[in-house]
Amino acid sequence: MLAAMAVFFALRGCQAPDELPPVKVYRSKTQQVEQLSLEQYVLGTVAAEMPASFELEALKAQAVCARTYALRKMIEGKDYPRGADLSDDITTCQAYVNAEEFAELHPWQNEQLWAKIQQAVDETRGEVILYDNQLIDALYHSTCGGQTESARELYGKEITYLQSVPCEYCRQSKYYLTEHHFTWQQVSRLAGKGQSIQVLAATSSGRIQKIKVNQKAMSGSEFRSAFGLPSTWCTIGYYSQGITITSRGYGHGMGLCQYGAQGMALQGKNYRQILAHYYPKTQLYKLPY
Ligand SMILES: [Zn+2]
Known part of the structure; x- marks a missing residue:
């Protein structure tokens, strides 16, 4: 396992590399902390961040982004209320819903949709995106509108994997x-x-x-x-x-374009091809838990 992550897992009380780290998520509505496993957290984040009707390969790409984003935030040790590792507040972290909340939001077919998201998370279990042996800042947004944005141009910060790439795949988004x-x-x-x-x-x-x-x-x-x-x-x-x-487009335009991921999946591309398009020069790495 990568050195930084091994240290991090050990600090979380994981005794062996195949042990799944626990995650404490701050819920803004109840102001409580929910403790769950990292994979359960990824499931709830994919359910909250991407339309459940999307193709499996798009959901898988989202799962890898959500896992990478969360682990990076946890390793950075960002301060969330009540000592939580992460928060469901989208201004500082990622959205999250649990199974009950998802069922309320999807009165029809919620079991099939939840099962599809579960499959996307299971099929990418432990997979994260690396650049130069570090977890990337896996930014994503709804719709780029034809071209993603580079971190250098938007923030004046050169980030090799956050380059502007063309995207004609998100045309089906109503925000194109x-x-x-x-x-x-x-x-x-x-x-x-x-x-x-x-x-x-x-x-x-x-x-x-x-x-x-x-x-x-x-x-x-x-x-x-x-x-x-x-x-x-x-x-x-x-x-x-x-x-x-x-x-x-809709959103900041950096990193993965979610509607673009859906467009690529509809054209038969898999999640690896999708991630390679939006985060150039990165590699996938599977954590051994
Ligand atoms: Zn796009």
């Missing part, structure tokens, strides 16, 4: 291309009086980094949140009474 109309009156309510919009900086794919709306300068994410847009990848058009923002 969306239009949002705002009258000048609405724009003024959000950004002060005026009728001017100027993109000051954007990544090469077109995701806005800095924008000036009327007198207000905003970062791309502030603009996205103020206007309630699905992503920062926007082009702005004008009409007599206001603006039309054409937005591509």
Whole structure:
């Protein structure tokens, strides 16, 4: 086993490399901690993070991402409430649902869907993504809109496996291309009086980094949140009474594109091919538990 992970497993009280580490998950609704095994946690995360109707190979790719993301957070020792290892708060970690919550969310066919997700987790048991013998930061998002984003362009941080890659696989997502109309009156309510919009900086794919709306300068994410847009990848058009923002994708655009994973799976690609596409130059590694 990799040195960092072996130490981590030992600290968790695992006596042997084939012992599955326990995980404490903070549940924001109940403010309680649920203790479960890492694989059970991955199951609940895949169930919460990806539509259960997706193809098995897409769910498997998601399972490997969720496991990698969680283990990396645990090894980093991020502080979550009540001494938990992880949280179901998506602003700081990954979403999670248990079997009962999943059944409530899927009143029909919940047993078949849960079994399919279980199969995706079982068939990738212990598998994680590595770059340079380290767990990667396995970022993922709903829909990239045609091109994923690089960490270097978005955060100014060069990360070999978080490069911008083309993705024509997510076209079936309803967020691939969306239009949002705002009258000048609405724009003024959000950004002060005026009728001017100027993109000051954007990544090469077109995701806005800095924008000036009327007198207000905003970062791309502030603009996205103020206007309630699905992503920062926007082009702005004008009409007599206001603006039309054409937005591509949903989410930050880095790493795995979930609808793209589904598109690749529908074209017969397996989870290994999917992960290799979105996280270039990485390897899969199977933990021996
Ligand atoms: Zn995509």
